[in-house]
Amino acid sequence: MKKVLIIAGFDPSGGAGVLLDVKVVRALNSYATSVVTSLTVQDTQRVYDLKPIDPHFFEYQLQKVVEDIKPDSVKIGLLGSSEIAVVVLRNLKRYNLKKVVCDPVLKSTSGFEFCKSEFIEFLKYEFFKACDVITPNKNEAEVIFDVEIKNFDEDVLSCVQERMKKMGIKSCILKGGHLPGEVAEDVLITHNDIFKVHAKKQGFTDSIHGTGCAFSTAFATFLAKGYNMYDALISTKEYVSNLIYKSTKIGNGKLILNP
Numbered sequence: 544m545k546k547v548l549i550i551a552g553f554d555p556s557g558g559a560g561v562l563l564d565v566k567v568v569r570a571l572n573s574y575a576t577s578v579v580t581s582l583t584v585q586d587t588q589r590v591y592d593l594k595p596i597d598p599h600f601f602e603y604q605l606q607k608v609v610e611d612i613k614p615d616s617v618k619i620g621l622l623g624s625s626e627i628a629v630v631v632l633r634n635l636k637r638y639n640l641k642k643v644v645c646d647p648v649l650k651s652t653s654g655f656e657f658c659k660s661e662f663i664e665f666l667k668y669e670f671f672k673a674c675d676v677i678t679p680n681k682n683e684a685e686v687i688f689d690v691e692i693k694n695f696d697e698d699v700l701s702c703v704q705e706r707m708k709k710m711g712i713k714s715c716i717l718k719g720g721h722l723p724g725e726v727a728e729d730v731l732i733t734h735n736d737i738f739k740v741h742a743k744k745q746g747f748t749d750s751i752h753g754t755g756c757a758f759s760t761a762f763a764t765f766l767a768k769g770y771n772m773y774d775a776l777i778s779t780k781e782y783v784s785n786l787i788y789k790s791t792k793i794g795n796g797k798l799i800l801n802p
């Protein structure tokens with residue numbers, strides 16, 4: 544049984560964060576451990592508040608679980624505070640953790656700002672380097688790479704590729720759910736390759752919640768199973784598209800995924 548370590552925030556409604564991530568890992572027949580970075584006050588309509596976990600207590604939990612159950616891959620979601628991010632970075636290095644997938648959650652679909660600007664600089668120039676792949680959506684990629692993204696044309700993608708090299712980011716999957724058009728396209732960019740996948744768009748991206756969380760967790764799980772990045776992306780795209788096609792309205796707000 545492959546083991547995926549989830550480092551993410553807690554959404555009590557289960558539409559995003561660790562509750563969703565653990566279900567995705569389980570649905571893909573793997574085992575999830577999880578260390579919570581922050582608690583949110585949240586429902587299917589919006590995020591109201593966030594309280595980061597004490598960084599010392601967080602580190603204590605992280606170290607105990609990693610020393611006992613060595614993960615085959617790591618998914619990092621909402622970090623919640625720069626102090627927690629520093630602890631995560633230190634321990635990625637200390638335990639030499641492999642196959643680290645980071646979903647750079649900067650803002651919720653409903654518009655809640657999860658990161659202040661100095662924290663974003665730390666992520667851009669220190670944290671992402673320690674990850675094997677980051678999975679920004681359109682808005683996150685614009686902030687991280689300081690580029691306007693209206694489509695995934697060649698010039699945009701090669702600009703992102705150049706900036707990744709300069710910043711020391713190893714690989715990146717740009718998620719295109721928020722771009723206009725009939726298809727939801729995602730692009731894996733490495734230092735010497737660009738690889739696209741796409742699926743038919745279903746419904747309105749802004750009315751579905753948790754797609755980015757499910758995407759990065761499924762990708763980390765396929766890596767844990769030994770898939771290379773290309774095959775992991777193909778399988779993740781198929782898996783997440785099916786979850787989106789079956790998304791349901793469980794509360795008064797956005798549709799949720801139910802792995």
Ligand SMILES: Nc1ncnc2c1ncn2[C@@H]1O[C@H](COP(=O)(O)OP(=O)(O)O)[C@@H](O)[C@H]1O
Nearest residue numbers: 680718719720721727728744745746748754755
């Ligand atoms: N309406 C949609 N129909 C099908 N796939 C979608 C839709 N919206 C997003 N996706 C896919 O879901 C995944 C998450 O993407 P995206 O919504 O861009 O990120 P985020 O949830 O982080 O904002 C990507 O694979 C994207 O292509």
Ligand SMILES: Cc1ncc(COP(=O)(O)O)c(N)n1
Nearest residue numbers: 552553559560651652752753
């Ligand atoms: C705990 C937690 N983690 C991540 C997200 C982002 O998900 P989304 O962009 O779907 O709001 C969230 N809302 N809450």
